[in-house]
Structure formats: C-alpha cells, structure tokens
Amino acid sequence: MNDFPPTAATAQHQVRTPPDKTLDTASAEVVLWRSAQIRAGHGPRARSATRALAEEFNERNEGIATVLSFEDAFGTRGRLHWLIHLRSMRDYTALTQRGADRGSGVLGRDAGEDDGWEELFEAGSVQETVLLPHRWGIFGTATQAMAQQESTREGLNPVETVDGRTRFQLLPAARQSSLPIDSLLTSASSGLLMHRTAQVHYAYRAEARVLVRTLAETYNLNAKGRTTVLLFEEAFGQMDRLHMFIHMADIEAYQELMALDASPDPSAPRASYIQEWISPERGGGTWDKIVVQDSTRDGLLVPRTFG
Structure with a gap:
C-alpha cells in the first residue's frame, strides 16, 4: 500500500514566474475563460502549441497578465481551457490590440506569423467569456x-x-x-x-x-x-x-x-x-x-x- 500518494500537479508549474508574481483567480481583476475543442488527430500538436504559446505570452507579459492552461478531466475529451488573468480591464484593451492582426485576441502574435494554430481546433469550438470578480x-x-x-x-x-x-x-x-x-x-x-x-x-x-x-x-x-x-x-x-x-x-x-x-x-x-x-x-x-x-x-x- 502506498502511504505517500502523489501530490497533485498545479498550474503554477506552467510558469517560470514565482507565485507572488503570478496572476491568478484570487489576484486578477479580470479573468478571460477561453475554451476550444482539439481536432481529431491533432492532440499532441495542439498541446505542444498550447505550451509554447503560454510560455511566450507569460514571459512577454509578466506582471500584467498570466495565462494558465487546463483540460477537461471528466467532460469532453480533448477540450482545452485557458484562464487568462489580467491585472486590470485597461490591460485587456492593450493585449487585444497587440494581437489584433492575428485575430486571436490576447493570445495573438506579431502580424504576418502563421503557425497553423487555427487548424488544430474544431471550427466554431473556440469560446471566450470575460469574468469579473x-x-x-x-x-x-x-x-x-x-x-x-x-x-x-x-x-x-x-x-x-x-x-x-x-x-x-x-x-x-x-x-x-x-x-x-x-x-x-x-x-x-x-x-x-x-x-x-x-x-x-x-x-x-x-x-x-x-x-x-x-x-x-x-x-x-x-x-x-x-x-x-x-x-x-x-x-x-x-x-x-x-x-x-x-x-x-x-x-x-x-x-x-x-x-x-x-x-x-x-x-x-x-x-x-x-x-x-x-x-x-x-x-x-x-x-x-x-x-x-x-x-x-x-x-x-x-x-x-x-x-
């Protein structure tokens, strides 16, 4: 019998910033909840792309916004969720403008870049909701x-x-x-x-x-x-x-x-x-x-x- 069950992994492991500089559901003034369904056969690529995009976003926006990624545990298989925690509503405006050229809102990249992100998810499955404490x-x-x-x-x-x-x-x-x-x-x-x-x-x-x-x-x-x-x-x-x-x-x-x-x-x-x-x-x-x-x-x- 295992007397020492494994400790549950947390989303803090996804970011390089220390906990006191990580925005989360307790410290953010705005939380964007985005979800998307992975297209069949694209699971490994979609999860790898999620990691790369989140790391790039968090490094670029430290102290302003933090994105943490999750997946359905007992719901729809291959359903990804991102919680994008923002310091303020004003920062939301700045981040959406930064990614407007790519049409991906706050997770956008520089104009002209095409990394095939859109083909990884089912058309029409991406949803985003703005949540306020x-x-x-x-x-x-x-x-x-x-x-x-x-x-x-x-x-x-x-x-x-x-x-x-x-x-x-x-x-x-x-x-x-x-x-x-x-x-x-x-x-x-x-x-x-x-x-x-x-x-x-x-x-x-x-x-x-x-x-x-x-x-x-x-x-x-x-x-x-x-x-x-x-x-x-x-x-x-x-x-x-x-x-x-x-x-x-x-x-x-x-x-x-x-x-x-x-x-x-x-x-x-x-x-x-x-x-x-x-x-x-x-x-x-x-x-x-x-x-x-x-x-x-x-x-x-x-x-x-x-x-």
Whole structure:
C-alpha cells in the first residue's frame, strides 16, 4: 500500500514566474475563460502549441497578465481551457490590440506569423467569456442585505473617480474572503479546479449574490487550506449567470466537500440551503426559488502537465 500518494500537479508549474508574481483567480481583476475543442488527430500538436504559446505570452507579459492552461478531466475529451488573468480591464484593451492582426485576441502574435494554430481546433469550438470578480453592487445588485454581509476586506462603496470620470471599482476575488490571502487556493495553486455555473432568476438577482457569497465563505471557512470558492460575474455574455471557481487541493477534497454538504452542523453549508433568502414581503423562499431549474453545471478542470 502506498502511504505517500502523489501530490497533485498545479498550474503554477506552467510558469517560470514565482507565485507572488503570478496572476491568478484570487489576484486578477479580470479573468478571460477561453475554451476550444482539439481536432481529431491533432492532440499532441495542439498541446505542444498550447505550451509554447503560454510560455511566450507569460514571459512577454509578466506582471500584467498570466495565462494558465487546463483540460477537461471528466467532460469532453480533448477540450482545452485557458484562464487568462489580467491585472486590470485597461490591460485587456492593450493585449487585444497587440494581437489584433492575428485575430486571436490576447493570445495573438506579431502580424504576418502563421503557425497553423487555427487548424488544430474544431471550427466554431473556440469560446471566450470575460469574468469579473463579484463585489457588492455589481451590475446594480446592491441591497441592504448585501451591505450587512459586507466583508471588512472589501470596501462598501464600489464607485471610484479616475481622471475626473466615475467608474465601478473592480477588486480581486481574494477580497471576497475573510481568510488571509496566502491561505487561499487559486487557479495557480490548486490541484483541481471545478468550474460551476448557475443561472439565477432576474427577480431575485440581488438575493442570489448574497446566497452565493455566503455559501462560498462557508465552504472556505470549513475547508480552509483544502478548498477555496471564489465568485465571478459574466461581463459580456448571459446576464445573471454566475460563475464559481472551486479550487481543490486534490480529488479527495471533493469528497470532503460532499461531507460538508451532508453535515447537519449549523456552521456547515446545509444551513444556508434551508435558509429563507427571500423576504416575506416578496413571498419568501429558499435557494431553489432563486436558481433556475436545470441551469447549474459543473466542469472539472485539471491543470495541463508539461512533460
């Protein structure tokens, strides 16, 4: 019997920069989630090209952006995912302009280069979603209940003035948790990354944010060091579709989360699932009235290992 199971590989191994200079789901203000399906027979080439492109991108954009690559663990075989972590929205604009000649957005190369990247993936399979870390009041969802849930790590007023113009202030997702930043698992430090999406009813969009943020922090406090849950909003896609990145140390952490869900302890997540989140004046209701039926999806991503 093996008393020393292998340690799960993390995406941090993909980059040469030290952890404190690697942007990830906890430290970035913008995360681009890009996915693509490898064309049959092109697996080795596609994975090799992914490694080369990621290394070149990270070296060229150190301190501004970090790209980490993943693959479906139990989903569609040959489905690759890239999480492109940006320091700010302004940097997103700069990076897309840099790669505009190639038509590949932030992963573009210099004009005139053709490395055959497009032929490695199925036509129409490349998708990209811009994700922003949630903070109270985003997209007009501020309520008194949200203010009561406010973390001391996250300022209450989300509006700031820059160059004489007001704008919504984006904050890294690490500010969502009361735990120390260095204790959080991220896209760079987790062995497995579960990506959960859920559509919520527009009528209860504010209550949904309070519910999910409460659930996330409940998991974080109960599974500290083993699992970290961070909430993101979809910027240019479907309104009120929430994204939760569930960072797990290894596959056993998933069973530990299952145990948390089954626990009757009042400090465990189950208490939040049976709690009334909708006020009596609006008819009352628990989480199942807030989330659209059959809309929740889980995808398990494993960091690409470059041998």
